[in-house]
Amino acid sequence: MAQMAQTTPTPGPGADTGANTGTGATTGGGATTGTRDRIVVAAARLLQRQGYVGTGIKQIAKDAQATLGSVYHFFPGGKEAVAVAAIAYSGEEFAVLLREALSSVEDPGAAIEACTAELATGLRESGWIDGCPVTAAALETLGTESEIQRACAAALGGWERLVEEKLLGAGFDAADARELATTVISALEGAEVTAQVNRTEEPLRMVGRQMARLIGTYGNEGARDAGTAAAGR
Amino acid sequence: MAQMAQTTPTPGPGADTGANTGTGATTGGGATTGTRDRIVVAAARLLQRQGYVGTGIKQIAKDAQATLGSVYHFFPGGKEAVAVAAIAYSGEEFAVLLREALSSVEDPGAAIEACTAELATGLRESGWIDGCPVTAAALETLGTESEIQRACAAALGGWERLVEEKLLGAGFDAADARELATTVISALEGAEVTAQVNRTEEPLRMVGRQMARLIGTYGNEGARDAGTAAAGR
DNA sequence: GCAGCGCTAGAACGAACGCTCTATCTAGAG
Protein backbone atom coordinates (compact mmCIF):
# COMPACT_ATOMS: atom_id res chain seq x y z
CA MET A 1 0.00 0.00 0.00
CA ALA A 2 1.00 3.54 0.11
CA GLN A 3 3.00 2.96 -2.95
CA MET A 4 1.60 4.85 -5.85
CA ALA A 5 3.86 3.76 -8.58
CA GLN A 6 2.85 0.80 -10.58
CA THR A 7 6.47 0.59 -11.56
CA THR A 8 7.19 -1.31 -8.41
CA PRO A 9 9.39 -4.26 -9.07
CA THR A 10 6.39 -6.54 -9.37
CA PRO A 11 6.96 -8.87 -6.48
CA GLY A 12 4.79 -11.57 -7.89
CA PRO A 13 5.86 -14.12 -5.36
CA GLY A 14 3.51 -16.87 -6.16
CA ALA A 15 1.95 -18.36 -9.20
CA ASP A 16 3.87 -16.07 -11.40
CA THR A 17 3.56 -17.66 -14.75
CA GLY A 18 5.97 -15.92 -16.96
CA ALA A 19 3.81 -16.23 -19.98
CA ASN A 20 3.58 -12.59 -20.86
CA THR A 21 4.59 -12.16 -24.39
CA GLY A 22 4.15 -8.47 -24.21
CA THR A 23 3.76 -8.33 -27.90
CA GLY A 24 0.48 -6.54 -27.85
CA ALA A 25 0.42 -3.30 -26.00
CA THR A 26 -0.83 -1.40 -28.95
CA THR A 27 -1.14 1.80 -27.04
CA GLY A 28 1.18 0.98 -24.23
CA GLY A 29 4.38 2.72 -24.94
CA GLY A 30 7.67 2.23 -23.28
CA ALA A 31 8.59 -0.68 -21.11
CA THR A 32 5.41 -2.62 -21.06
CA THR A 33 4.74 -5.06 -18.35
CA GLY A 34 2.76 -8.11 -19.14
CA THR A 35 -0.96 -7.73 -19.51
CA ARG A 36 -1.61 -10.10 -16.67
CA ASP A 37 0.55 -8.11 -14.33
CA ARG A 38 -1.10 -4.88 -15.33
CA ILE A 39 -4.49 -6.38 -14.59
CA VAL A 40 -3.39 -7.56 -11.16
CA VAL A 41 -1.84 -4.23 -10.24
CA ALA A 42 -4.82 -2.24 -11.44
CA ALA A 43 -7.22 -4.55 -9.63
CA ALA A 44 -5.21 -4.29 -6.43
CA ARG A 45 -5.31 -0.53 -6.57
CA LEU A 46 -9.04 -0.38 -7.26
CA LEU A 47 -9.84 -2.95 -4.61
CA GLN A 48 -7.87 -0.95 -2.10
CA ARG A 49 -9.85 2.18 -2.86
CA GLN A 50 -13.35 0.98 -3.62
CA GLY A 51 -13.65 -2.49 -2.22
CA TYR A 52 -14.67 -5.65 -4.01
CA VAL A 53 -18.28 -4.94 -4.80
CA GLY A 54 -17.56 -1.37 -5.77
CA THR A 55 -14.97 -2.33 -8.33
CA GLY A 56 -16.13 -3.50 -11.73
CA ILE A 57 -14.38 -5.83 -14.08
CA LYS A 58 -14.66 -3.34 -16.89
CA GLN A 59 -13.05 -0.66 -14.78
CA ILE A 60 -10.20 -2.99 -13.98
CA ALA A 61 -9.71 -3.72 -17.65
CA LYS A 62 -9.80 -0.06 -18.54
CA ASP A 63 -7.34 0.97 -15.85
CA ALA A 64 -5.03 -1.84 -16.82
CA GLN A 65 -5.22 -0.84 -20.47
CA ALA A 66 -6.49 -4.28 -21.25
CA THR A 67 -9.73 -5.50 -22.69
CA LEU A 68 -12.41 -7.60 -21.17
CA GLY A 69 -11.33 -10.50 -23.29
CA SER A 70 -7.84 -10.34 -21.88
CA VAL A 71 -9.10 -10.29 -18.34
CA TYR A 72 -11.19 -13.39 -18.85
CA HIS A 73 -8.40 -15.00 -20.79
CA PHE A 74 -5.97 -14.73 -17.89
CA PHE A 75 -8.57 -15.20 -15.20
CA PRO A 76 -11.21 -17.69 -16.32
CA GLY A 77 -12.47 -17.60 -12.77
CA GLY A 78 -13.84 -14.14 -13.38
CA LYS A 79 -13.94 -11.27 -10.96
CA GLU A 80 -13.26 -13.35 -7.90
CA ALA A 81 -10.12 -14.87 -9.38
CA VAL A 82 -8.82 -11.41 -10.27
CA ALA A 83 -9.53 -10.23 -6.75
CA VAL A 84 -7.73 -13.16 -5.17
CA ALA A 85 -4.63 -12.51 -7.26
CA ALA A 86 -4.82 -8.81 -6.51
CA ILE A 87 -5.10 -9.37 -2.78
CA ALA A 88 -2.18 -11.75 -2.80
CA TYR A 89 -0.18 -9.14 -4.67
CA SER A 90 -1.15 -6.38 -2.27
CA GLY A 91 -0.37 -8.61 0.67
CA GLU A 92 3.13 -9.25 -0.56
CA GLU A 93 3.57 -5.59 -1.42
CA PHE A 94 2.88 -4.53 2.13
CA ALA A 95 4.95 -7.42 3.43
CA VAL A 96 7.93 -5.96 1.61
CA LEU A 97 7.34 -2.60 3.24
CA LEU A 98 6.92 -4.21 6.62
CA ARG A 99 10.01 -6.34 6.23
CA GLU A 100 12.11 -3.34 5.36
CA ALA A 101 10.80 -1.30 8.26
CA LEU A 102 11.38 -4.14 10.69
CA SER A 103 14.88 -4.87 9.56
CA SER A 104 15.98 -1.25 9.47
CA VAL A 105 15.72 -0.77 13.21
CA GLU A 106 16.95 -3.13 15.86
CA ASP A 107 14.43 -2.40 18.58
CA PRO A 108 11.09 -4.02 17.66
CA GLY A 109 9.00 -1.26 19.17
CA ALA A 110 10.88 1.47 17.39
CA ALA A 111 10.61 -0.52 14.17
CA ILE A 112 6.85 -0.70 14.49
CA GLU A 113 6.70 2.98 15.19
CA ALA A 114 8.74 3.67 12.10
CA CYS A 115 6.34 1.54 10.14
CA THR A 116 3.34 3.53 11.30
CA ALA A 117 5.12 6.74 10.36
CA GLU A 118 5.67 5.42 6.87
CA LEU A 119 2.07 4.31 6.61
CA ALA A 120 0.89 7.72 7.77
CA THR A 121 2.97 9.51 5.18
CA GLY A 122 1.83 7.26 2.38
CA LEU A 123 -1.77 7.62 3.43
CA ARG A 124 -1.64 11.38 3.47
CA GLU A 125 0.12 11.55 0.14
CA SER A 126 -2.57 9.42 -1.42
CA GLY A 127 -5.28 11.78 -0.21
CA TRP A 128 -6.37 9.31 2.47
CA ILE A 129 -7.74 6.85 -0.01
CA ASP A 130 -5.08 4.16 -0.30
CA GLY A 131 -5.72 2.24 2.87
CA CYS A 132 -5.25 -1.34 3.86
CA PRO A 133 -5.60 -3.38 0.70
CA VAL A 134 -7.35 -6.31 2.27
CA THR A 135 -9.69 -4.90 4.88
CA ALA A 136 -12.35 -3.57 2.58
CA ALA A 137 -12.43 -6.64 0.40
CA ALA A 138 -12.47 -8.89 3.42
CA LEU A 139 -15.38 -7.19 5.11
CA GLU A 140 -17.57 -7.26 2.05
CA THR A 141 -17.23 -10.94 1.38
CA LEU A 142 -17.55 -12.29 4.90
CA GLY A 143 -21.11 -13.38 4.42
CA THR A 144 -20.26 -15.47 1.41
CA GLU A 145 -18.15 -18.54 1.01
CA SER A 146 -15.78 -16.62 -1.19
CA GLU A 147 -12.18 -17.53 -1.73
CA ILE A 148 -11.36 -13.91 -1.10
CA GLN A 149 -11.50 -14.20 2.64
CA ARG A 150 -8.89 -16.93 2.50
CA ALA A 151 -6.60 -14.65 0.54
CA CYS A 152 -7.16 -11.88 3.07
CA ALA A 153 -6.53 -14.19 5.99
CA ALA A 154 -3.32 -15.36 4.36
CA ALA A 155 -2.12 -11.80 3.86
CA LEU A 156 -2.94 -10.84 7.42
CA GLY A 157 -1.32 -13.96 8.76
CA GLY A 158 1.81 -13.30 6.77
CA TRP A 159 2.15 -9.83 8.22
CA GLU A 160 1.64 -11.14 11.72
CA ARG A 161 4.32 -13.71 11.16
CA LEU A 162 6.81 -11.03 10.14
CA VAL A 163 6.21 -9.14 13.35
CA GLU A 164 6.29 -12.33 15.36
CA GLU A 165 9.64 -13.34 13.93
CA LYS A 166 11.07 -9.95 14.65
CA LEU A 167 9.98 -10.27 18.27
CA LEU A 168 11.32 -13.78 18.53
CA GLY A 169 14.62 -12.58 17.18
CA ALA A 170 14.69 -9.97 19.91
CA GLY A 171 14.38 -12.65 22.54
CA PHE A 172 10.68 -12.57 23.24
CA ASP A 173 8.82 -15.50 24.62
CA ALA A 174 6.92 -17.42 21.96
CA ALA A 175 3.48 -16.81 23.42
CA ASP A 176 4.20 -13.14 24.00
CA ALA A 177 5.52 -12.73 20.48
CA ARG A 178 2.42 -14.24 18.97
CA GLU A 179 0.02 -12.20 21.05
CA LEU A 180 1.92 -9.01 20.44
CA ALA A 181 2.13 -9.64 16.73
CA THR A 182 -1.62 -10.09 16.48
CA THR A 183 -2.16 -6.99 18.56
CA VAL A 184 0.22 -4.88 16.52
CA ILE A 185 -1.22 -5.87 13.16
CA SER A 186 -4.79 -5.42 14.38
CA ALA A 187 -3.97 -2.03 15.83
CA LEU A 188 -2.27 -0.98 12.62
CA GLU A 189 -5.28 -1.98 10.60
CA GLY A 190 -7.67 -0.14 12.84
CA ALA A 191 -5.46 2.90 13.03
CA GLU A 192 -5.29 3.06 9.26
CA VAL A 193 -9.07 3.07 9.03
CA THR A 194 -9.37 5.69 11.75
CA ALA A 195 -6.77 7.83 10.05
CA GLN A 196 -8.57 7.57 6.74
CA VAL A 197 -11.96 8.43 8.12
CA ASN A 198 -10.66 11.42 10.05
CA ARG A 199 -8.18 12.43 7.38
CA THR A 200 -5.34 12.86 9.80
CA GLU A 201 -2.11 11.05 10.54
CA GLU A 202 -2.61 11.24 14.26
CA PRO A 203 -4.23 7.88 14.89
CA LEU A 204 -1.38 6.09 13.16
CA ARG A 205 1.25 8.04 15.04
CA MET A 206 -0.52 7.54 18.36
CA VAL A 207 -0.92 3.84 17.82
CA GLY A 208 2.70 3.59 16.77
CA ARG A 209 3.82 5.23 20.00
CA GLN A 210 1.55 3.08 22.12
CA MET A 211 2.59 -0.12 20.41
CA ALA A 212 6.23 0.76 21.00
CA ARG A 213 5.43 1.40 24.62
CA LEU A 214 3.54 -1.87 24.90
CA ILE A 215 6.36 -3.84 23.38
CA GLY A 216 8.78 -2.06 25.67
CA THR A 217 7.01 -3.36 28.75
CA TYR A 218 8.17 -6.85 27.87
CA GLY A 219 11.81 -6.04 28.27
CA ASN A 220 12.47 -8.61 30.93
CA GLU A 221 14.55 -11.29 29.34
CA GLY A 222 16.60 -9.88 26.58
CA ALA A 223 19.01 -7.16 27.43
CA ARG A 224 16.83 -4.41 26.11
CA ASP A 225 17.60 -0.80 26.52
CA ALA A 226 15.16 1.45 28.25
CA GLY A 227 11.79 2.03 26.73
CA THR A 228 11.76 4.42 23.87
CA ALA A 229 10.59 7.95 24.17
CA ALA A 230 7.17 6.89 25.23
CA ALA A 231 7.93 7.01 28.89
CA GLY A 232 6.99 10.60 29.03
CA ARG A 233 5.06 12.47 31.68
CA MET B 1 -26.27 -5.35 25.00
CA ALA B 2 -28.86 -3.33 23.31
CA GLN B 3 -30.44 -5.78 21.05
CA MET B 4 -32.89 -3.80 19.10
CA ALA B 5 -32.73 -5.94 16.07
CA GLN B 6 -33.65 -9.54 15.90
CA THR B 7 -30.81 -11.92 15.61
CA THR B 8 -32.38 -14.00 12.95
CA PRO B 9 -29.47 -14.91 10.74
CA THR B 10 -31.62 -15.60 7.77
CA PRO B 11 -34.05 -13.14 6.37
CA GLY B 12 -36.95 -15.29 7.24
CA PRO B 13 -40.53 -14.44 6.69
CA GLY B 14 -40.30 -13.19 10.19
CA ALA B 15 -43.02 -10.70 10.74
CA ASP B 16 -42.15 -11.09 14.37
CA THR B 17 -40.70 -7.67 14.41
CA GLY B 18 -42.34 -5.95 17.25
CA ALA B 19 -44.99 -3.59 16.15
CA ASN B 20 -43.11 -0.57 17.22
CA THR B 21 -45.46 2.22 16.62
CA GLY B 22 -44.06 5.26 18.17
CA THR B 23 -40.87 3.63 19.25
CA GLY B 24 -39.11 6.88 18.78
CA ALA B 25 -38.36 8.24 22.18
CA THR B 26 -38.79 11.80 21.13
CA THR B 27 -42.34 11.76 20.01
CA GLY B 28 -43.14 15.36 20.14
CA GLY B 29 -46.28 14.66 18.27
CA GLY B 30 -44.77 13.94 14.94
CA ALA B 31 -46.39 11.61 12.53
CA THR B 32 -43.68 9.05 12.99
CA THR B 33 -44.37 5.45 12.31
CA GLY B 34 -42.71 2.15 12.86
CA THR B 35 -41.91 1.80 9.21
CA ARG B 36 -39.13 4.32 9.31
CA ASP B 37 -37.54 2.60 12.26
CA ARG B 38 -37.76 -0.76 10.61
CA ILE B 39 -36.02 0.62 7.56
CA VAL B 40 -33.21 2.06 9.63
CA VAL B 41 -32.68 -1.12 11.60
CA ALA B 42 -32.74 -3.32 8.54
CA ALA B 43 -30.36 -1.01 6.72
CA ALA B 44 -27.98 -0.96 9.67
CA ARG B 45 -27.90 -4.73 9.78
CA LEU B 46 -27.34 -5.09 6.05
CA LEU B 47 -24.69 -2.39 5.95
CA GLN B 48 -22.85 -4.14 8.73
CA ARG B 49 -22.80 -7.40 6.83
CA GLN B 50 -22.46 -6.40 3.21
CA GLY B 51 -21.19 -2.87 3.16
CA TYR B 52 -22.69 0.11 1.41
CA VAL B 53 -22.23 -0.82 -2.21
CA GLY B 54 -23.21 -4.40 -1.60
CA THR B 55 -26.52 -3.50 -0.06
CA GLY B 56 -29.40 -2.61 -2.35
CA ILE B 57 -32.31 -0.34 -1.60
CA LYS B 58 -34.75 -3.02 -2.60
CA GLN B 59 -33.16 -5.48 -0.22
CA ILE B 60 -33.43 -2.98 2.59
CA ALA B 61 -37.09 -2.45 1.82
CA LYS B 62 -37.73 -6.15 1.67
CA ASP B 63 -35.95 -6.91 4.93
CA ALA B 64 -37.74 -4.05 6.63
CA GLN B 65 -41.05 -5.31 5.32
CA ALA B 66 -41.56 -2.00 3.64
CA THR B 67 -41.89 -1.05 0.04
CA LEU B 68 -39.68 1.02 -2.15
CA GLY B 69 -42.18 3.83 -2.05
CA SER B 70 -42.01 3.95 1.73
CA VAL B 71 -38.25 4.06 1.72
CA TYR B 72 -38.17 7.02 -0.62
CA HIS B 73 -40.99 8.63 1.25
CA PHE B 74 -39.06 8.67 4.50
CA PHE B 75 -35.67 9.19 2.92
CA PRO B 76 -35.95 11.49 -0.08
CA GLY B 77 -32.18 11.56 -0.09
CA GLY B 78 -32.18 8.01 -1.36
CA LYS B 79 -29.74 5.29 -0.50
CA GLU B 80 -27.16 7.59 0.99
CA ALA B 81 -29.66 9.14 3.40
CA VAL B 82 -30.75 5.71 4.55
CA ALA B 83 -27.15 4.73 5.10
CA VAL B 84 -26.38 7.84 7.13
CA ALA B 85 -29.33 7.19 9.41
CA ALA B 86 -28.39 3.54 9.73
CA ILE B 87 -24.79 4.32 10.61
CA ALA B 88 -25.85 6.82 13.23
CA TYR B 89 -28.15 4.19 14.67
CA SER B 90 -25.43 1.55 14.70
CA GLY B 91 -23.01 3.99 16.23
CA GLU B 92 -25.32 4.69 19.10
CA GLU B 93 -26.10 1.00 19.48
CA PHE B 94 -22.46 0.17 20.03
CA ALA B 95 -22.04 3.24 22.21
CA VAL B 96 -24.63 1.80 24.55
CA LEU B 97 -22.76 -1.47 24.73
CA LEU B 98 -19.49 0.34 25.31
CA ARG B 99 -20.96 2.58 27.97
CA GLU B 100 -22.32 -0.37 29.88
CA ALA B 101 -19.06 -2.27 29.71
CA LEU B 102 -17.07 0.73 30.83
CA SER B 103 -19.31 1.54 33.74
CA SER B 104 -19.59 -2.01 34.98
CA VAL B 105 -15.94 -2.29 35.93
CA GLU B 106 -13.96 0.30 37.78
CA ASP B 107 -10.54 -0.37 36.34
CA PRO B 108 -10.37 1.01 32.80
CA GLY B 109 -8.16 -1.74 31.47
CA ALA B 110 -10.35 -4.47 32.87
CA ALA B 111 -13.39 -2.72 31.45
CA ILE B 112 -11.86 -2.67 27.97
CA GLU B 113 -10.99 -6.31 28.30
CA ALA B 114 -14.55 -7.11 29.30
CA CYS B 115 -15.71 -5.22 26.26
CA THR B 116 -13.55 -7.27 23.92
CA ALA B 117 -14.87 -10.43 25.48
CA GLU B 118 -18.40 -9.33 24.82
CA LEU B 119 -17.54 -8.39 21.26
CA ALA B 120 -15.93 -11.76 20.74
CA THR B 121 -18.96 -13.61 21.99
CA GLY B 122 -21.33 -11.59 19.86
CA LEU B 123 -19.17 -12.05 16.82
CA ARG B 124 -19.00 -15.80 17.22
CA GLU B 125 -22.70 -16.09 17.81
CA SER B 126 -23.41 -14.18 14.63
CA GLY B 127 -21.31 -16.59 12.60
CA TRP B 128 -18.51 -14.03 12.28
CA ILE B 129 -20.52 -11.76 10.05
CA ASP B 130 -21.79 -8.99 12.30
CA GLY B 131 -18.67 -6.92 12.60
CA CYS B 132 -18.06 -3.27 13.12
CA PRO B 133 -21.03 -1.46 11.67
CA VAL B 134 -19.13 1.50 10.31
CA THR B 135 -15.84 0.14 9.02
CA ALA B 136 -17.11 -1.44 5.86
CA ALA B 137 -19.28 1.48 4.88
CA ALA B 138 -16.51 3.92 5.68
CA LEU B 139 -13.89 2.20 3.56
CA GLU B 140 -16.10 1.97 0.52
CA THR B 141 -17.00 5.63 0.40
CA LEU B 142 -13.64 7.19 1.14
CA GLY B 143 -12.97 8.11 -2.43
CA THR B 144 -16.21 10.04 -2.71
CA GLU B 145 -17.42 13.18 -1.03
CA SER B 146 -20.18 11.19 0.59
CA GLU B 147 -21.90 12.21 3.76
CA ILE B 148 -21.39 8.68 4.95
CA GLN B 149 -17.81 9.19 6.00
CA ARG B 150 -18.92 12.03 8.24
CA ALA B 151 -21.41 9.73 9.93
CA CYS B 152 -18.71 7.11 10.38
CA ALA B 153 -16.25 9.63 11.75
CA ALA B 154 -18.87 10.83 14.20
CA ALA B 155 -19.56 7.30 15.41
CA LEU B 156 -15.88 6.54 15.82
CA GLY B 157 -15.26 9.81 17.59
CA GLY B 158 -18.13 9.16 19.97
CA TRP B 159 -16.71 5.82 20.95
CA GLU B 160 -13.28 7.31 21.51
CA ARG B 161 -14.79 9.96 23.71
CA LEU B 162 -16.43 7.34 25.89
CA VAL B 163 -13.11 5.64 26.49
CA GLU B 164 -11.38 8.93 27.01
CA GLU B 165 -13.85 10.01 29.64
CA LYS B 166 -13.47 6.74 31.45
CA LEU B 167 -9.73 7.24 31.55
CA LEU B 168 -10.06 10.82 32.66
CA GLY B 169 -12.35 9.69 35.42
CA ALA B 170 -9.67 7.27 36.54
CA GLY B 171 -7.20 10.09 36.89
CA PHE B 172 -5.34 9.86 33.62
CA ASP B 173 -3.58 12.81 32.14
CA ALA B 174 -5.57 14.45 29.38
CA ALA B 175 -3.05 13.79 26.65
CA ASP B 176 -2.58 10.19 27.74
CA ALA B 177 -6.30 9.62 27.89
CA ARG B 178 -6.80 10.88 24.36
CA GLU B 179 -3.97 8.88 22.90
CA LEU B 180 -5.02 5.75 24.72
CA ALA B 181 -8.63 6.15 23.67
CA THR B 182 -7.68 6.42 20.02
CA THR B 183 -5.40 3.43 20.37
CA VAL B 184 -8.00 1.31 22.10
CA ILE B 185 -10.75 2.03 19.60
CA SER B 186 -8.43 1.49 16.66
CA ALA B 187 -7.16 -1.76 18.11
CA LEU B 188 -10.70 -2.95 18.76
CA GLU B 189 -11.70 -2.21 15.21
CA GLY B 190 -8.72 -4.00 13.77
CA ALA B 191 -9.12 -6.93 16.12
CA GLU B 192 -12.72 -7.32 15.08
CA VAL B 193 -11.73 -7.50 11.44
CA THR B 194 -8.94 -9.96 12.18
CA ALA B 195 -11.29 -12.09 14.23
CA GLN B 196 -13.86 -12.11 11.46
CA VAL B 197 -11.41 -13.04 8.76
CA ASN B 198 -9.88 -15.84 10.80
CA ARG B 199 -13.15 -16.91 12.34
CA THR B 200 -11.76 -17.06 15.84
CA GLU B 201 -12.18 -15.06 19.01
CA GLU B 202 -8.48 -15.04 19.74
CA PRO B 203 -7.53 -11.71 18.20
CA LEU B 204 -10.17 -9.92 20.21
CA ARG B 205 -9.14 -11.62 23.43
CA MET B 206 -5.46 -10.99 22.78
CA VAL B 207 -6.00 -7.36 22.00
CA GLY B 208 -8.17 -7.00 25.06
CA ARG B 209 -5.42 -8.39 27.25
CA GLN B 210 -2.78 -6.22 25.67
CA MET B 211 -4.87 -3.09 25.89
CA ALA B 212 -5.44 -3.75 29.57
CA ARG B 213 -1.73 -4.21 30.03
CA LEU B 214 -1.00 -1.03 28.12
CA ILE B 215 -3.44 0.98 30.18
CA GLY B 216 -2.01 -0.54 33.31
CA THR B 217 1.45 0.81 32.51
CA TYR B 218 0.16 4.32 33.10
CA GLY B 219 -0.76 3.77 36.70
CA ASN B 220 2.58 3.05 38.29
CA GLU B 221 3.84 6.57 38.74
CA GLY B 222 1.05 7.52 41.02
CA ALA B 223 -1.15 10.20 39.58
CA ARG B 224 -4.15 8.11 40.45
CA ASP B 225 -6.54 10.11 42.49
CA ALA B 226 -8.07 8.77 45.66
CA GLY B 227 -11.23 7.52 44.04
CA THR B 228 -9.62 4.59 42.38
CA ALA B 229 -7.92 2.06 44.51
CA ALA B 230 -4.90 0.22 43.29
CA ALA B 231 -4.90 -1.36 39.92
CA GLY B 232 -7.43 -4.09 39.93
CA ARG B 233 -5.98 -6.52 37.56
C1' DG C 1 1.79 -19.96 -47.94
C1' DC C 2 -0.74 -21.64 -44.13
C1' DA C 3 -2.52 -24.02 -40.14
C1' DG C 4 -2.07 -23.47 -35.09
C1' DC C 5 -2.02 -20.80 -30.95
C1' DG C 6 -1.77 -17.20 -27.52
C1' DC C 7 -3.81 -13.07 -26.95
C1' DT C 8 -6.63 -8.95 -28.07
C1' DA C 9 -11.00 -6.79 -29.15
C1' DG C 10 -15.64 -5.56 -28.20
C1' DA C 11 -20.60 -6.58 -29.13
C1' DA C 12 -24.36 -8.66 -26.72
C1' DC C 13 -26.98 -10.98 -22.96
C1' DG C 14 -29.85 -11.37 -18.77
C1' DA C 15 -29.94 -9.65 -14.27
C1' DA C 16 -29.69 -6.20 -10.95
C1' DC C 17 -28.88 -1.49 -9.76
C1' DG C 18 -30.86 3.34 -7.89
C1' DC C 19 -34.45 6.06 -8.74
C1' DT C 20 -38.92 8.20 -10.64
C1' DC C 21 -43.40 7.87 -11.48
C1' DT C 22 -48.47 7.22 -10.88
C1' DA C 23 -52.05 5.08 -8.34
C1' DT C 24 -54.28 3.46 -4.21
C1' DC C 25 -55.19 3.29 0.60
C1' DT C 26 -55.90 5.32 5.29
C1' DA C 27 -57.08 8.66 8.89
C1' DG C 28 -58.51 12.88 10.61
C1' DA C 29 -60.62 17.65 9.90
C1' DG C 30 -64.30 20.34 8.07
Added chain:
DNA sequence: CTCTAGATAGAGCGTTCGTTCTAGCGCTGC
Protein backbone atom coordinates in the same frame (compact mmCIF):
# COMPACT_ATOMS: atom_id res chain seq x y z
C1' DC D 1 -70.32 13.11 3.67
C1' DT D 2 -66.13 15.30 1.19
C1' DC D 3 -61.39 16.86 1.21
C1' DT D 4 -56.67 16.33 1.82
C1' DA D 5 -52.14 15.06 3.26
C1' DG D 6 -49.46 11.26 4.67
C1' DA D 7 -48.20 6.66 3.74
C1' DT D 8 -48.12 2.45 0.96
C1' DA D 9 -47.59 -0.09 -3.33
C1' DG D 10 -45.08 -1.50 -7.31
C1' DA D 11 -44.38 -0.96 -12.45
C1' DG D 12 -40.90 0.81 -15.20
C1' DC D 13 -37.02 3.98 -16.56
C1' DG D 14 -32.05 4.17 -18.00
C1' DT D 15 -27.81 2.45 -16.58
C1' DT D 16 -24.37 -0.72 -15.22
C1' DC D 17 -23.20 -5.21 -13.62
C1' DG D 18 -20.49 -9.91 -14.58
C1' DT D 19 -20.20 -12.94 -18.04
C1' DT D 20 -20.21 -15.17 -22.64
C1' DC D 21 -19.44 -15.20 -27.26
C1' DT D 22 -17.30 -14.80 -31.83
C1' DA D 23 -13.98 -12.48 -34.61
C1' DG D 24 -9.46 -11.01 -35.62
C1' DC D 25 -4.53 -9.93 -34.65
C1' DG D 26 0.61 -11.21 -34.53
C1' DC D 27 3.67 -14.69 -34.23
C1' DT D 28 5.76 -19.60 -34.69
C1' DG D 29 6.61 -24.09 -36.97
C1' DC D 30 6.36 -26.43 -41.21
